[in-house]
Amino acid sequence: MLPSTGAGVVVVGASVAGLHAAEALRDADYAGPVTVLDADQEPSCDRPPLSKQLLAGVWTREQTQLRDADALAGRGIDVRHGVRAVGLDIQSSTLDTSAGPLRYDGLVVATGATARDLPGAGTRPGLYTLRTQADCLALRRDLEDGAALVVVGAGFIGMEVAATARSLGAEVTVVDPLEAPMQGVLGRDAGRALQRLHAEHGVGFRLGRGVRVVHGASRVGAVELDDESVVRADAVLVGIGARPAAGWLAGAGLDVSAGLACDRYLAAAPHVVGAGDVVDWFNPRYGRRMRVEHWTNAAQQGAIAARNLLVARVDRNPADLVPYFWSDQYDVRIQFSGVAGSDVRVLPLGSATRPERRVVLSGQDGVLTSVLAVGVDQAFVRARRMLRRRTPMDEAEATVRTLLDGIEPRTAESTDPVPAHPSAPRRAGSSTGP
Ligand SMILES: Cc1cc2nc3c(=O)[nH]c(=O)nc-3n(C[C@H](O)[C@H](O)[C@H](O)COP(=O)(O)OP(=O)(O)OC[C@H]3O[C@@H](n4cnc5c(N)ncnc54)[C@H](O)[C@@H]3O)c2cc1C
Structure with a gap:
């Protein structure tokens, strides 16, 4: 009180x-x-x-x-x-x-x-992190002026910026020490499928590489990687966490x-x-x-x-929350909920043209603990409910397989009963809470 x-x-x-x-x-x-x-x-x-x-x-x-x-x-x-x-x-x-x-x-x-800054890179025009409207609008001005963009960090913010920058016609290269984008959340296979999607849209990748130095005195001009190769950059977006x-x-x-x-x-x-x-x-x-x-x-x-x-x-109520996030890249919505367990079951949609589309369930001690959906919103909604009910892993897998068998392709633009969130257009002042 x-x-x-x-x-x-x-x-x-x-x-x-x-x-x-x-x-x-x-x-x-x-x-x-x-x-x-x-x-x-x-x-x-x-x-x-x-x-x-x-x-x-x-x-x-x-x-x-x-x-x-x-x-x-x-x-x-x-x-x-x-x-x-x-x-x-x-x-x-x-x-x-x-x-x-x-x-x-x-x-x-x-x-x-x-946002975390890139160690040793200092600050100068053209070097961005993305946390405020001012950051966003300055980066957009550069992209509209035809800047070649290097994205450092292939996490969800970096990959969203890469997708958006391509929609503005920018030349985009993504650099990350890991083998696949969003590998921590998606795992290596789904990460590679996401990489293919970005590559189809013209994004270049320098994976397995770190940044040695950002060149350019009055503003950024290039990024030198740890294999001594140099990537031209009029703008650099650093997305390495917060x-x-x-x-x-x-x-x-x-x-x-x-x-x-x-x-x-x-x-x-x-x-x-x-x-x-x-x-x-x-x-x-x-x-x-x-x-x-x-x-x-x-x-x-x-x-x-x-x-x-x-x-x-x-x-008082305990905050016994199930983590959830979404990410939109091109017309694909990625959603994840829960905490990953060691029993991982990958359920691809079997689409030859959209190989990234899949549901990945994970569990611990026979119980479903996390759901990842790439480009399949409907199955995610059901699986998320099962997550909250601590559903046995085999039952969850069978249910999702049945759902995937009958599913229609859906996109990030589709309406979705997942709690309302700010990517959905809304009236000013209306509540966007779950
Ligand atoms: C580019 C970007 C894209 C994102 N996309 C997604 C997404 O697609 N899906 C998703 O689930 N999440 C996404 N997120 C994450 C989500 O936006 C954050 O989780 C959310 O904003 C956290 O809200 P918050 O209120 O905890 O903190 P913040 O949004 O960080 O706000 C904290 C506020 O505190 C103020 N403040 C800080 N220190 C002080 C101080 N000492 N005194 C007074 N004020 C202070 C700051 O000015 C700020 O306004 C994204 C984040 C970013 C940056």
């Missing part, structure tokens, strides 16, 4: 997790002040379109806005942009900010993650070694909860700590964390 000094709840971070938290407070009839701070001067943008629709130029900046400012104000949610949290004193329930100290009755930490934005909490006596450490209820300290990409929490469903950098997790955690702030200890 919250103390009620009148200070209200302060949310740090006005993105997916923070705004879902603020709205959940109002949904739970919390009547005190709700103040949301964000270091960014700009209104919060949704990040998934930054590598897809906004980069492609098919959505406007306004369409990527997470929430309508008037709608938030109408619910008594006071959003203050350009205010950075710089420290926290738990004893006195005081947040230190760039605009001065701020007292709170309850605090939600939702400061997300920041780190939790928890450094500002270092002096607060909290564990921030792997993100803000939270318990199963997303509590980090008395009256302090965390949500989203910044959080390293104990997920009771899997009996271990994890940090997830995906949209749906951030939305769900925001809502759970906020409710748990308001209720008595015995009434």
Whole structure:
């Protein structure tokens, strides 16, 4: 339960997790002040379109806005942009900010993650990470001017940017030390099938290679790889992961070694909860700590964390969440849910023209623990339900095989009953939460 000094709840971070938290407070009839701070001067943008629709130029900046400012104000949610949290004193329930100290009755930490820079590459024009609208729009300008793009890192953001850049006609080369794109999630075979899809669209690959140096003084000009080969680059997109934005909490006596450490209820300290990409929490469903950098997790955690702030200890809900993410590349939607187990069963669709299309199930101790679907949304929806019900592996495989036998080709544009997400066009201010 919250103390009620009148200070209200302060949310740090006005993105997916923070705004879902603020709205959940109002949904739970919390009547005190709700103040949301964000270091960014700009209104919060949704990040998934930054590598897809906004980069492609098919959505406007306004369409990527997470929430309508008037709608938030109408619910008594006071959003203050350009205010950075710089420290926290738990004893006195005081947040230190760039605009001065701020007292709170309850605090939600939702400061997300920041993109990792390429070690040793420094900063200069043409060298990008992708986390903000400004990053996206600057990269788009280069691509529209005909830049040759090198993508460093064949993870999901890198591969989405590669696909979008090809749609803009750019020359694209992907560099990664691993053997196949998105290998960590897809495994080597499905990763190679995805590589073929990209190659068919004209993407070049330098896999099994790392970057030695980025050349160019006033702006990037080329990338030298660890085999001394040189790839021309007018622009370089670095997509090598993100780190939790928890450094500002270092002096607060909290564990921030792997993100803000939270318990199963997303509590980090008395009256302090965390949500989203910044959080390293104990997920009771899997009996271990994890940090997830995906949209749906951030939305769900925001809502759970906020409710748990308001209720008595015995009434709190654990964040026993099943991780989920999607990625759109060309007309293919990739979806993954769960945590990979050691019993892996690959169920290809058997399409000669679209060999990447498949479902991959994995399990542990005879029970389904993860589902990966490449280009087959319908089967994914069913398999995801089975995942939540902890279905035996053999039963799950038989069900998915039957589904795949009768399936029609579907694309990323198809409507899909998976929880609504920001890639789906929507009205400004409408809720996109699951
Ligand atoms: C290019 C891109 C594409 C993506 N595509 C997908 C996708 O297709 N599917 C998917 O599932 N996920 C995707 N994601 C991941 C998803 O967007 C994130 O998981 C989600 O944004 C996390 O939300 P969050 O609220 O935890 O943090 P963030 O979105 O990182 O927001 C944190 C906010 O906190 C603010 N902040 C940070 N530090 C401070 C401070 N000290 N004081 C005040 N404010 C601060 C920041 O300015 C920021 O606005 C993508 C991410 C990117 C970057």
